[in-house]
Amino acid sequence: MIGFIEALLPLFVGAPLLIGGVLFVLPRQHRLRQILGIGSLLAMLGGAIALVVITSDGTVLAHQIGLWPGGIAIPFVADAFSSLILAATALVAAVSFQYMIASGEARSPSIASFVLVLAGGVAGALLTADLFNLFVFIEVMLLPSYGLLVILSRRGDMAGSRLYVTVNLLASTLFLAGVGLIYAVQGTVNLAELAGAGDDPATAIATAVCLAAIAVKAAVFPVHGWLARAYAAASPAVAALFSGLHTKVAVYIVYRISSVIFEGDGPWMTAIMILASLTLVVGAFAALGEREIRPVLMFQMISGIGFILIGVALFTPLGLTAGIAYMVHHMVVMGSLLLIASAIEQTYGSGRLDRVAGLRTREPLLTAAFVVAALSLAGLPPFSGFVAKYALVLASADADIVIVAGLLVIVSLVALMSMMRVWAEMFNGKRHADVELLAAEARIRTRHGVFDDETVDADEVAAEAARAVERHDPPRGAPATDDDPHGHRGTRIPIRLILPALTLATISVGLGFGGELLLHLAEQAGSALLDTSDYVRAVIGP
Amino acid sequence: MSLALSIGVLAAAGVFLVLQRGMIRIILGFVLLTHAVNLLIIAAGGVARRDAPFVGGDTSQAADPLPQAFVLTAIVIAFAITVVLATFAAVGRRDDDTEPESRPPLNGESAKEVEGR
Numbered sequence: 107m108i109g110f111i112e113a114l115l116p117l118f119v120g121a122p123l124l125i126g127g128v129l130f131v132l133p134r135q136h137r138l139r140q141i142l143g144i145g146s147l148l149a150m151l152g153g154a155i156a157l158v159v160i161t162s163d164g165t166v167l168a169h170q171i172g173l174w175p176g177g178i179a180i181p182f183v184a185d186a187f188s189s190l191i192l193a194a195t196a197l198v199a200a201v202s203f204q205y206m207i208a209s210g211e212a213r214s215p216s217i218a219s220f221v222l223v224l225a226g227g228v229a230g231a232l233l234t235a236d237l238f239n240l241f242v243f244i245e246v247m248l249l250p251s252y253g254l255l256v257i258l259s260r261r262g263d264m265a266g267s268r269l270y271v272t273v274n275l276l277a278s279t280l281f282l283a284g285v286g287l288i289y290a291v292q293g294t295v296n297l298a299e300l301a302g303a304g305d306d307p308a309t310a311i312a313t314a315v316c317l318a319a320i321a322v323k324a325a326v327f328p329v330h331g332w333l334a335r336a337y338a339a340a341s342p343a344v345a346a347l348f349s350g351l352h353t354k355v356a357v358y359i360v361y362r363i364s365s366v367i368f369e370g371d372g373p374w375m376t377a378i379m380i381l382a383s384l385t386l387v388v389g390a391f392a393a394l395g396e397r398e399i400r401p402v403l404m405f406q407m408i409s410g411i412g413f414i415l416i417g418v419a420l421f422t423p424l425g426l427t428a429g430i431a432y433m434v435h436h437m438v439v440m441g442s443l444l445l446i447a448s449a450i451e452q453t454y455g456s457g458r459l460d461r462v463a464g465l466r467t468r469e470p471l472l473t474a475a476f477v478v479a480a481l482s483l484a485g486l487p488p489f490s491g492f493v494a495k496y497a498l499v500l501a502s503a504d505a506d507i508v509i510v511a512g513l514l515v516i517v518s519l520v521a522l523m524s525m526m527r528v529w530a531e532m533f534n535g536k537r538h539a540d541v542e543l544l545a546a547e548a549r550i551r552t553r554h555g556v557f558d559d560e561t562v563d564a565d566e567v568a569a570e571a572a573r574a575v576e577r578h579d580p581p582r583g584a585p586a587t588d589d590d591p592h593g594h595r596g597t598r599i600p601i602r603l604i605l606p607a608l609t610l611a612t613i614s615v616g617l618g619f620g621g622e623l624l625l626h627l628a629e630q631a632g633s634a635l636l637d638t639s640d641y642v643r644a645v646i647g648p
Numbered sequence: 649m650s651l652a653l654s655i656g657v658l659a660a661a662g663v664f665l666v667l668q669r670g671m672i673r674i675i676l677g678f679v680l681l682t683h684a685v686n687l688l689i690i691a692a693g694g695v696a697r698r699d700a701p702f703v704g705g706d707t708s709q710a711a712d713p714l715p716q717a718f719v720l721t722a723i724v725i726a727f728a729i730t731v732v733l734a735t736f737a738a739v740g741r742r743d744d745d746t747e748p749e750s751r752p753p754l755n756g757e758s759a760k761e762v763e764g765r
Contacts, residue, residue: 238721242721248729249732268736271729271736285718286718289693290691
């Protein structure tokens with residue numbers, strides 16, 4: 107039975123790639139494309155959850171592609187760690203794609219294909235145990251990303267996309283150079299054969315080149331600067347998709363390489379610890395200075411990368427458990443927050459904190475999702491953030507690194523501050539008279555496909571705004587206060603745009619109440635990293 | 649030695665070009681960088697043994713086929729990405745601030761001088 111499931115592992119990569127290719131040539135079938143797209147992503151999620159169940163007792167599934175003998179073939183491996191992350195990425199991908207369908211972005215003919223190829227690449231990068239193959243899958247991930255960035259860019263602005271491509275390309279080239287160096291020293295790029303090779307200084311340095319390249323992709327301080335700018339230029343839903351997939355895959359690779367090749371070797375982990383601490387501090391404080399919701403979230407994401415990396419830097423059972431739990435939590439919550447930002451930007455045409463206000467009384471569902479996700483991000487009970495952060499602080503205190511433990515708490519406070527800023531300005535606040543105009547302009551732009559840097563007729567916008575105020579009645583139970591110039595009439599965010607974010611927020615609540623389950627899965631994943639002998643045995647045989 | 653030197657020269661030229669402003673220069677720089685990395689991988693397999701592998705059964709002088717397979721894959725990927733990059737250079741020009749030609753010549757400055765920047 108296990109052998110049969112092992113042989114199915116390449117399907118996680120092959121099926122999305124194949125379906126993505128088929129969808130690309132289907133002529134003008136929006137509906138079919140969307141259904142097949144979301145169907146395959148959900149199937150992938152189902153498969154990943156099945157893998158999580160199978161591997162949760164420590165089983166390691168491995169398949170040698172082409173049935174070549176172990177050590178020569180490209181191996182695909184699923185252990186507790188990769189299965190868990192695969193499930194989380196599939197979830198974020200499915201929900202983000204659901205949002206794209208709801209917002210009409212998935213109507214562009216190639217979007218479904220791109221998302222599927224991206225998901226296939228991510229699955230490949232998570233499952234492969236061969237460094238060169240990993241490079242290939244990272245490229246498979248990146249190519250559709252370039253397409254998504256450009257096609258869904260709502261501004262005529264390509265500067266962000268160029269930045270994204272150039273930075274990622276350089277990082278990939280550096281990674282390839284690192285792989286070449288590892289091959290030069292060790293004569294293999296099979297991760298299992300490289301197990302423990304980090305004791306040899308030359309191998310360690312070659313691996314460090316790879317890690318440096320991956321750090322660029324993960325947006326670790328001091329190479330984090332590109333992320334906020336590049337993602338801010340993308341369509342909001344694409345930013346949500348990427349934030350759940352790209353940076354997290356990079357972090358996954360850091361975990362994998364640190365555990366298999368370095369085996370948690372002291373000095374290297376100290377280096378990661380210092381960089382991770384700087385990342386989480388810099389990200390959190392940079393978020394305070396931003397004026398739009400998306401950059402705030404982007405810097406929160408960078409800060410989160412720091413949190414996750416603290417886990418691997420500790421390299422204790424508790425630390426790894428906490429880091430992995432935080433990773434899953436962060437993917438879910440960040441996805442939720444970014445989809446909330448997407449819904450706001452999509453409807454109101456702007457994510458500026460000072461231009462959009464008064465969402466609280468108008469959008470009860472969106473407000474609920476935001477409150478849950480924001481509090482979860484800050485780490486308040488009973489949400490998933492509390493479980494993950496509490497475990498992480500405990501782990502650092504347990505390892506006698508009190509400074510880091512204190513830092514985690516302080517940074518969480520700063521994160522709460524930046525979330526409160528968003529709350530105070532966007533959700534609470536008095537609604538400006540021109541919010542309705544903004545929203546009307548956004549609708550006209552979407553309808554006519556006009557880029558953000560072209561002008562729209564002001565009279566048309568005013569007429570559209572007036573129509574919207576006439577058409578929409580105030581939501582039930584909205585208090586009759588005078589902080590809304592239109593008496594709560596006018597534009598509201600459609601519920602289909604809120605549902606994806608709400609789904610993820612609900613999952614965060616679920617992971618908070620079911621913290622036991624999350625920590626149990628993370629513990630299994632952590633022990634797979636701590637003792638890699640099962641992994642090695644599965645890949646190259648006893 | 650010649651291999652090491654060429655890798656060094658290619659990498660230096662590539663880094664220099666990537667740090668320039670123009671998108672075309674960045675693309676050329678990236679092409680040079682991939683060449684450098686490809687040579688590095690070839691060098692990783694050792695270049696002293698050059699006979700064809702899997703032929704005749706004598707493997708003592710056979711070249712290592714694995715790095716060559718790596719490089720072949722890397723070349724294809726680099727080619728694909730170069731095309732994507734070239735597309736980026738060609739479309740969306742109106743917001744491209746990496747090329748200086750959109751700047752009108754200042755007083756007493758010929759168009760040629762502007763171009764030379």
